[in-house]
Amino acid sequence: MMFRSMTFLCSALLGSGEAEVNIVPEFSYLGRCSRLYRRAGQFNQTLPRHLVFVVFPAWCKALHGDLPTCLFVQDYIAVKEKYAKYLPHSAGRYAAKRFRKAQCPIVERLTNSMMMHGRNNGKKLMTVRIVKHAFEIIHLLTGENPLQVLVNAIINSGPREDSTRIGRAGTVRRQAVDVSPLRRVNQAIWLLCTGAREAAFRNIKTIAECLADELINAAKGSSNSYAIKKKDELERVAKSNR
Template structure:
């Protein structure tokens, strides 16, 4: 067996051995959107916690595991601020609910939800002669992932605010709806709204 074949077999063995939260395998997870492949990191980790070591590198967040980026977005709202362990448990429980409701690998469902809810076009403000114009622009792949994660978590927070429904269930429902491209999903609604405004600004 050549050195390359040996290395490939070791990588496959690692993918089988390393599972997110000790349960969910990365092996069959695929990113179908070619523009997002570089920016959705599916590097196998058991515990998604990089301790911010990529924070000061340009485009460093592209190598942060996508599940950790979801956890980090959940920390940026009101009483969740800075409580990573709380956000970690929310995502862990939400993944259990996703598996119970769909029977699919939750990592794949999350990746599909990000692909579906990432807007392709938005508007920017341009000032010309004291008048502000809104002009349609293409969205960069990294910003597409950022916006998708932001809208998924915002939808979960809105669903659980002043509600008996726990945040874990809201997050699971939001991810499932977005992965199915369901218009009931807050993230899908926001994407369609952004793209509609951009279309009218062309």
């Protein structure tokens, strides 16, 4: 009933050209309100800005003009306008085919990676809320587009060189190899989420605050970031095995 009244109220306000709308549904109603936001997306030119982006702020929609500065991973970080989403919850089948996950919006990939380990599996609304709060904290602390901070953090955190095992069980040695662009993005996201999760464990800080700190430090290339420290360690080991 609440959903229907909100939909009709939205239509009435669109018709009347109302400037102010104070409809802020609870975040737990996300699934029920999806049709409302799809409907609102058709009128995003006339609908009040804070209603269109009521669940996820405006800067999470897309990076307009700001693209990854690293050409090697540019095709594997989905932030262009055609990947724009109001929410990082597209329910796409990105694992059905090889390399298809490169087309998954980068914020949704971060959200999915936060659903670790076992006790957090499937709790996507919880991780969407965590990422939303982390992005708001980043925007307050830096004044920048949080999506640009995320892209910079991924570029800085992906190892460029790694080592692999060569040989059989008897004589095994490590050999340095280059890392493919998709694996760089995959590993960067995993390192960022792992660093945030470990920092939040037995800590008074929330995981959203820890994720925001991790992304800001990684975007700056600071050694305070877990992901940057691990990346440097992997590259140092690979250099010794050339």
